[in-house]
Amino acid sequence: MAFSSLKEIMEYGEKSGLPFWEAVLLDDMEERNVSREASLEQMRYTWNAMLEASSSYEPKRKSASALTGGQGKQMEAYCEMYPPICGPFMGRVITEALKTAESNACMKRIVAAPTAGASGVLPAVLIPYYETCGTSEGTVLEAMYTAAGIGQVIALRASISGAAGGCQAEIGSASAMAAGALVHLRGGSALQISHAAAMALKNLLGLVCDPVAGLVEIPCVKRNVIGAVNAISSADMALAGIESRIPPDQVIDAMRAVGDKMDSTLKETGMGGLAATPAGMEIVQKLQRG
C-alpha cells in the first residue's frame, strides 16, 4: 500500500525510527514484492540512466521541429567564460536542466521524473551535487527514494500529468521531488523534506501547460530550469528551518484544486498561453508547411 500523504510517511518514520527514504524503500519492496537488493538495483539503473543522458548530450542535435537543441552547450560555454551571476553551482544546475530537457525533445533516452517533459529537473540538482559535493552513490540513491516518495503522494492526491493538472503538475511536482531530495543530501529531517517539497510546489502553483504546437519543447525545456532552481531555494529555506505555513499535504490538495479549475486550453492542448501567441501560431503554420 503506497502512502497517501507526506504526513503518513513522517509518522511511519517516527514510529519505526526509519528515515523518510527508507520508509519509501520498504513500501516499494512490499508493493512490488521484491527484495531490498532488487529495489536498490532498479534505483541504481535509474540513476545511471540519468547520468548517461547527461554525458551523451549532443549539442548539434536538433528536435523534430528544429526549434530545440544546443542551449545546454551554450550555457556551459557561458559559465566557463564568465562567472554566472547565480554562482558556479547554479550555473551547472541550469546547464544540466537544459541538457536533459533538450535531449528529451531530441528523441534521446532520458528518465521520466515524474514525466518526460519534466525529466531535466531532478538530474539537474542531483548530478552537480554528486559531482561537486563529495556525496556517495548510496546517498544519491537514498535521495531518489525521497523524491519518488514525494512524487507518489502527489500522483495519488493530485496529478503528475500536464493534461490533467497543467505544468504545475509536471514541473511543480518534479521541483517538489528535487527539493526533498536535496534536503536529504544535506542530512535534513523528514519534516524539512516535506516542507521543502511544499514550498517548491507552492511557488509553482498555477503554472499552465501551454506547449507551442503541442510539442514538448517551448516552453517546456526552459521550465525545467525554473523547476531545478526553485528546488534549490526551497531546500535551502527548509534547511534554514523555514516552514510552509500551509501544511504540505494541503498544498498538494490545493494544486489539485487549481488544476481542476484550470481551463482546458491551458492543459496540454496547445491552444492557450504561449501556444496561442502570434509567434506560437506562426511556428504551428511553419511546421504544417513542412
Place this chain on the structure above:
Amino acid sequence: MHIFDILGPVMVGPSSSHTAGAVRIGYAAYKLLQEEPKEAEIYLHGSFAATGTGHGTDRGLIAGLLGMQPDDNRIPDSFQIAEKEGLSFSFAEKEIKAAHPNTALLCLTGKSGRKAEIQAASVGGGRILIQKLDGVELNVSLEKPTLIVHNLDRPGCVAKVAELLSDRKINIASMQLYRMSRNGTAIMALETDQPISEEAIHSLAHTDGILKVTFISMNT
C-alpha cells in the same frame, strides 16, 4: 503507481504518452500478431493524429512493431530499420468514434500471412490500454503477464481454461470476458500470478472451442 512509475520509465523522448506509449502499443500489437509483421496499416486518432509526428508517435509505433522497447535508442531510426527488415507500413488520420484522444488502430499482416487488428490508447505515463482486438471490444492494460484466448461463445470454454490453469497450479489474478455477438467469437483476458509454459499454451490452443491463444509479457 509504484515508485518506478514516478522515477521512470527510462525512455526515449519526448513524451511518455505520445512516444513511450506508442512504442508499447506497437510492441503489444507485434506480440498479439504472434509473428513479425510484413505489412502495417496504421490509423491515428485525436492528439496522436494532431501532434504525433512532432512527438515521434509514428516512429515509436513502428519501433514497437519491430520488437523494440521504449528505452531503445534506435527508435528515431525505426523507419529505416523497418525498410531493412521488410516491414512496409502506411499512416493515415482517422476519426474513431468515442475513442481516447491518444488512440492508434493497427491492421497487421504477418510474414506467414497471419492477421490481427488492434485498437489501443496511450493513457499517460507510457501506460496503455488495448481497447479492441480483431473487432471485439475489451480493456486490457498488459501491465501484468496476460493470457488472451479467442474462443467460440458457448458454454464450457471458460471452465476448460480455468481447469487447465488450475491443474498447473497457475493462479488467476483477474479475468475479463468479452464477445462480439452471442454464439460468435469471444475473448478472454486473464492476468496470472505465475508464468504460463509453452506446454500449457499448446494444450490450451488444442482444446475444443478454443480458436487462438496468446500469452503476452510486455517486458520480454
